[in-house]
Amino acid sequence: MAEITFSGVTKVFAGNVTAVDNLDLHVADGEFMVLVGPSGCGKTTALRMLAGLEEISSGTLSIGGRVVNHVLPKDRDVAMVFQNYALYPHMTVAQNMGFALKIRGESKSEVERKVKEAAAILRLGDYLDRRPRALSGGQRQRVAMGRAIVRSPQAFLMDEPLSNLDAQLRVEMRVEIARIQRLLGVATVYVTHDQIEAMTMGDRVAVMRGGQLQQVAPPQALYDRPANEFVAGFMGSPPMNLVRARTSPSQGRVGLAVGDQRLDVPGAYGASHDLPREEGAEVVLGVRPEDIVVVGSDAGGPTLKTRVERREALGAEILVHLSVADAGAASSVAYDEDVAVARPTTLVARMAPQARVEVGDVLMVRLNDERLHFFDGSCGVTLRRGDA
Amino acid sequence: MSVDTAPVPADTPVDRRARARRVGRGALFLVMVGVAVVMLYPFWVMIVDSLKSENQFLSGHGFSWASWRTLTSTIPIAQEVVSSTIICAVSILLILLVGLPAGFAFAKLKFRASGVIFLAIVSAMMVPLQAILMPEFVNITRLGLTGGYTGAVLVYAALGTPFSVFLFATYFRGVPDELIEAGIVDGLGYVGALWRLVVPVAIPAIATVTVLQFIQIWDDLLVGLLFIQNTSERPITVGLAVLAAGRTTSIPALMAGSLVSALPAMIVYLIFQRYLVKGLTMGIDR
Numbered sequence: 001m002a003e004i005t006f007s008g009v010t011k012v013f014a015g016n017v018t019a020v021d022n023l024d025l026h027v028a029d030g031e032f033m034v035l036v037g038p039s040g041c042g043k044t045t046a047l048r049m050l051a052g053l054e055e056i057s058s059g060t061l062s063i064g065g066r067v068v069n070h071v072l073p074k075d076r077d078v079a080m081v082f083q084n085y086a087l088y089p090h091m092t093v094a095q096n097m098g099f100a101l102k103i104r105g106e107s108k109s110e111v112e113r114k115v116k117e118a119a120a121i122l123r124l125g126d127y128l129d130r131r132p133r134a135l136s137g138g139q140r141q142r143v144a145m146g147r148a149i150v151r152s153p154q155a156f157l158m159d160e161p162l163s164n165l166d167a168q169l170r171v172e173m174r175v176e177i178a179r180i181q182r183l184l185g186v187a188t189v190y191v192t193h194d195q196i197e198a199m200t201m202g203d204r205v206a207v208m209r210g211g212q213l214q215q216v217a218p219p220q221a222l223y224d225r226p227a228n229e230f231v232a233g234f235m236g237s238p239p240m241n242l243v244r245a246r247t248s249p250s251q252g253r254v255g256l257a258v259g260d261q262r263l264d265v266p267g268a269y270g271a272s273h274d275l276p277r278e279e280g281a282e283v284v285l286g287v288r289p290e291d292i293v294v295v296g297s298d299a300g301g302p303t304l305k306t307r308v309e310r311r312e313a314l315g316a317e318i319l320v321h322l323s324v325a326d327a328g329a330a331s332s333v334a335y336d337e338d339v340a341v342a343r344p345t346t347l348v349a350r351m352a353p354q355a356r357v358e359v360g361d362v363l364m365v366r367l368n369d370e371r372l373h374f375f376d377g378s379c380g381v382t383l384r385r386g387d388a
Numbered sequence: 389m390s391v392d393t394a395p396v397p398a399d400t401p402v403d404r405r406a407r408a409r410r411v412g413r414g415a416l417f418l419v420m421v422g423v424a425v426v427m428l429y430p431f432w433v434m435i436v437d438s439l440k441s442e443n444q445f446l447s448g449h450g451f452s453w454a455s456w457r458t459l460t461s462t463i464p465i466a467q468e469v470v471s472s473t474i475i476c477a478v479s480i481l482l483i484l485l486v487g488l489p490a491g492f493a494f495a496k497l498k499f500r501a502s503g504v505i506f507l508a509i510v511s512a513m514m515v516p517l518q519a520i521l522m523p524e525f526v527n528i529t530r531l532g533l534t535g536g537y538t539g540a541v542l543v544y545a546a547l548g549t550p551f552s553v554f555l556f557a558t559y560f561r562g563v564p565d566e567l568i569e570a571g572i573v574d575g576l577g578y579v580g581a582l583w584r585l586v587v588p589v590a591i592p593a594i595a596t597v598t599v600l601q602f603i604q605i606w607d608d609l610l611v612g613l614l615f616i617q618n619t620s621e622r623p624i625t626v627g628l629a630v631l632a633a634g635r636t637t638s639i640p641a642l643m644a645g646s647l648v649s650a651l652p653a654m655i656v657y658l659i660f661q662r663y664l665v666k667g668l669t670m671g672i673d674r
Contacts, residue, residue: 053569074575086566090588100574147574 002064002154003029004187009059011045019045021211030185034202036192042211043191044159051080051157064154079148080157085140087132094128097146118150138169156188174200195235207231229380232286232373233335240286241347242333247281256285260326263302266369273374273383282377284333291368292349302367308359320357322347438644445640455640463627465648472623475537476605479544480598483552491556492582496568512550525614539615544605552597559593595663603653624649
């Protein structure tokens with residue numbers, strides 16, 4: 001077992017396409033690190049460089065303190081689980097799992113013992129003589145895991161291993177993979193575009209965009225303290241509401257103008273955030289859907305007048321899409337993959353299913369004044385002190 | 389006496405479709421029987437005529453083993469079958485040994501000018517044997533290989549390799565990269581990945597190359613006639629040509645010889661036919 005370090009790792013493909021740009025990332029021994037980001041953000045390329053399947057253009061990559069830039073994949077002592085499992089179709093489950101050990105020259109009895117041990121962990125004991133085509137998706141996925149764990153490698157590399165499974169099985173396997181990783185305590189780099197997987201599985205999550213690392217943090221910290229509006233918009237389902245607003249100070253207090261509406265910002269944010277003091281500076285206000293509540297018209301604090309545009313009942317909750325009244329030229333920020341796009345100023349609020357809200361209702365909503373986020377209007381970086 | 393006057397239920401659309409399907413299948417069956425008759429008739433003629441003497445063949449009555457005795461006494465048929473088998477086996481082995489790695493390289497490895505080189509190799513498929521026969525003969529003669537099997541085997545291998553490279557490259561493009569990468573991470577090199585992971589899943593393509601090349605080489609007369617000058621090593625097609633080139637040609641003996649010549653190709657085809665269809669249609673459903 002070992003730690004993994006990317007130091008200024010860059011990958012430039014033919015045609016001068018930079019897939020990974022100066023990546024600095026440290027994965028501790030036994031840590032479960034999730035690389036997450038939209039398609040084309042460089043997460044899979046980073047993983048493939050780690051596996052030795054892609055050459056590194058510049059920088060240093062080390063596993064267990066050993067620089068592996070020019071080390072062949074077979075000599076890196078890492079095991080990889082692929083998106084489509086990549087099981088050897090002409091071999092049985094046992095042969096698939098024992099193949100790497102056989103190549104390594106381990107004795108037949110040793111291979112059998114390790115395969116049986118892994119099969120017991122993965123509950124595959126009854127399927128060892130079957131070929132991959134006779135297995136279900138979940139069983140194939142477990143065989144792919146088994147092939148990795150029998151080797152007792154220094155690190156597990158997993159490239160979207162759950163993306164081919166149906167929703168229910170994905171939830172089961174999510175738990176299963178996390179369980180096995182914790183049981184074995186092997187450093188794991190797990191690539192996914194699914195932020196729910198990232199939030200539920202990783203000890204830490206590294207968010208990537210356009211080849212660049214945006215933030216590395218434990219899942220809850222990433223959710224609570226996003227480093228920029230991209231991370232804020234990417235993590236969470238539905239994502240954080242990001243509204244473009246302009247500063248509107250009044251009587252020494254910071255306020256925000258969202259269209260023609262004024263939003264009071266609690267004074268505490270002045271101490272913890274670098275909010276612009278001048279009139280009319282653009283900032284992006286972030287608020288999670290669960291931090292929006294319907295209140296009476298006379299409620300104080302950061303409130304906005306809105307109109308219900310859409311109502312999505314999900315059983316355990318309802319998602320209410322609200323358009324901000326008198327929004328004028330204000331807009332919302334949304335991310336289409338990794339590109340920021342301006343949308344009409346809407347908010348999505350998460351409410352209890354009992355909430356009596358109908359399309360067309362005009363509501364006064366209050367934003368949880370302890371959980372507001374502010375980002376720079378031009379570069380999108382958080383205005384929270386110490387986090388930028 | 390009462391008469392049941394209940395109306396006969398009219399055909400439902402489902403009934404009509406089922407009847408149309410039955411009629412369609414019946415018609416298809418008849419067409420297939422017709423095609424089978426056309427295909428099998430020559431074999432039937434060969435079998436029947438090979439079981440007649442010269443006189444019985446002319447009169448159209450009676451059966452005997454006379455033509456088979458004539459065949460075995462006129463040409464060394466068994467030895468020629470062995471020669472044909474050796475030539476086929478070694479040629480196909482060479483074609484596979486070159487075609488498999490070359491096809492793998494073109495399909496899975498990135499190297500400079502691979503597209504142009506691939507195109508050049510594949511375009512060699514379009515050059516007819518007759519066009520390059522004389523230059524090949526000159527080359528093989530200069531190498532002193534016109535006596536036995538070697539010259540012919542080299543010519544057959546050279547002629548069959550472009551097709552095999554094309555077929556294998558096409559097939560291997562359909563093999564997921566992850567399969568090879570999984571092998572590489574597991575500890576194989578590219579050569580190991582080819583022989584231990586890719587070749588086992590390429591059985592349909594290998595069978596296709598084997599069957600098509602076997603039929604082509606086994607049935608070929610020209611190369612055998614030109615490049616194999618030792619009579620003890622000549623293949624069965626040359627033997628049959630000798631049989632047909634006599635002052636008087638015994639049709640029943642020729643039919644017996646043709647039957648011996650045709651059977652191995654049929655057997656090879658029947659053994660591999662289930663892979664052949666898969667090998668030839670690969671990529672169609674993608």
